[in-house]
Amino acid sequence: MSEPFSAAEARIAVTLPGGRTLNFPRPVSGSDIAAALGKSEAAVAISIDGKARDLSHLVEGDVEARLITRDEPEGLAILRHDAAHVMAEAVKELYPDTQVAFGPATETGFYYDFARAEPFTPEDLAKIEARMHEIVRRNEKITREVRDRGAAIAFFRGIGEEMKAEHIAEIPESEEVSLYRQGRFVDLCAGPHAPSTGALGEAFKLMSVAGAYWRGDPRNAQLQRIYGTLWAKKEELGQYLFRLAEAEKRDHRRLGRELELFHLQEEAAGSVFWHPKGWRLYRVIEGYMRGRLEKAGYFEVSGPQLLDRSLWVASGHWEKFREHMFTAESRDERVLALKPMNCPGHVLIFKSRLRSYRELPLRLAEFGACHRNEPSGALHGLLRVRAFTQDDAHIFCTEEQVASESIAFCELLLSVYRDFGFADVAIRFADRPTVRAGSDEVWDRAESALQEAIEATGLPYTKNPGEGAFYGPKLEFVLRDALAREWQCGTLQLDFVLPERLDANYVGADGARHRPVMLHRAILGSLERFIGVLIEHHAGHFPLWLAPVQVMVASISEESARYAGEVARACGDAGLRAELDTGSEKIGYKIREHSLLKVPVILVVGRREAETKRVMLRRLGSNVQEALALDEAVARLKAEAAIPQDA
């Protein structure tokens, strides 16, 4: 490309990604640079020496610059942020008595929080969206102004935007206070923004209204949050809406009903009614886990559901976890709590007799049924319930054993996830929360021990500050499903506090009493939640070893019904979960019916198969049939349906 300017006055060098350098007269704006590169249309902002700026930003000296365009994630985020402003402008035009609070971009769009006495209705959303399109068509210039903070506060007070004024007071002195103006709307904002509202395009849509607390604090006023989605192109918006519709189709609550797995009803809000097929699935998973744990050196135990208040006081739960606990009273008026966690029970088993260091690490596992009194608004299908069963275990060990136990646990966990079809697992390190038990010294020790342990596994992880359990720091294992959604399931928590509080100890090689360390760990987390995730991940189409009904034998007409029975029996004898359909419907109807119920294998048998002792094997999702000898089909399916026992 030829150089756009040739004058000999003061010039600056702009270095682009890849090392190419352009010379411009000083000063040069981001727009000039974009124009020089022929990218005026696509550019929404510019990165100058690593900092995102408006295109109107003037460059005064030699810099490194990179255009931010609408087709890359960073540019899209800026457009989404622009959309939040445009929405706020539309709302202020339509409902001038509204105060604006906070409006960022999100992963799929944007939102803005508003304070207004009247609730926004769905009809209001339609009006706001229409007005947004109008503002985009007006193509208002978006300009940035830096203000002295006193003046800025006075300005927002003057226009009745108290929350904005309050927000300015919190901006660190080191940062400048900038205002963005478009049409008659002025917002406090760090930027950057696209040069004009026309940049938004048309690929956006307002989605919903929700309540949200001012600064996320429930003690503050509740605002109305309007969510929207925005994409670079209309097709991408369409794809996003299509993905939402697809996600709804695999919603575990819908599939739970359609596949007859479970149901929920108000008489037991937050607890699951497992139906025969769902319970079958549950038990297969439980049995699989039991096998894995036994091989990994765990001992399964089972503790009481109701334990006396005094234990919970001693463990610290009564103080830190009281509001989540269900309580009951005995005849003699003792207060008992339905266990929300299994750990105190396991400590009591550990303490039931004198323990030797030779027994460590002692791994006590339990499919522990727990109850937590979750706030009603938190309940959500199987994913958030009040009664659930954890694949829980507590490892009592010495501090020296923490690293090796952690490594072994991580290996076990990843192998289990692989068996269930989850390959993508993220690890987060969650450190001390505000509400916690134990001294800072103990937390220092626990955090560094857990940190060493995770480093020792060699697995990548990120930090999740302040999210630890009240008794110790934890690793959270987050799996990503087929729709790239994240679910926290597994956990590994290091606890110096509970053994201390419940006075657990063992006799060491030196003959003295020592305090064991406790590792709390779960792989699936709660079986309920994990099954919910599993249903959505597989869209109800489970791998053969998990499918509640593995094989459906369907006869073509009455003359093959008898042989169909034989086939079903042969499958059952081989340990397959097989069912028989000899009804009078046509075969097409049967196939449709069992396909909708997501049975992975349908064996079709008619006169030809009966005569030759064969079956016609048909897999869910395919319309290819394979003719096989009965024996061979059964042997193959049996092998395929085997429960994975070790990777």
Add this chain to the structure above:
RNA sequence: GCCCCGAUAGCUCAGCGGUAGAGCAACCGCUUCGUAAGCGGUAGGCCGUCUGUUCGAAUCAGACUCGGGGCACCA
């Protein structure tokens, strides 16, 4: 728990002041059929619960329960 929205047959939904409708499913017949919906018929609802307004409420109002989307909380 908080904000908004919702609750009508097993499911999906229509009806929105004059006392309940469709499709699918269910059940009963007929059909015996070769790979994702054969045909006909029957039955099925205290319109989430309670209170109020009204001559009259599925329909309007209020409260409650549960559900949904969020917030906060969290496995």
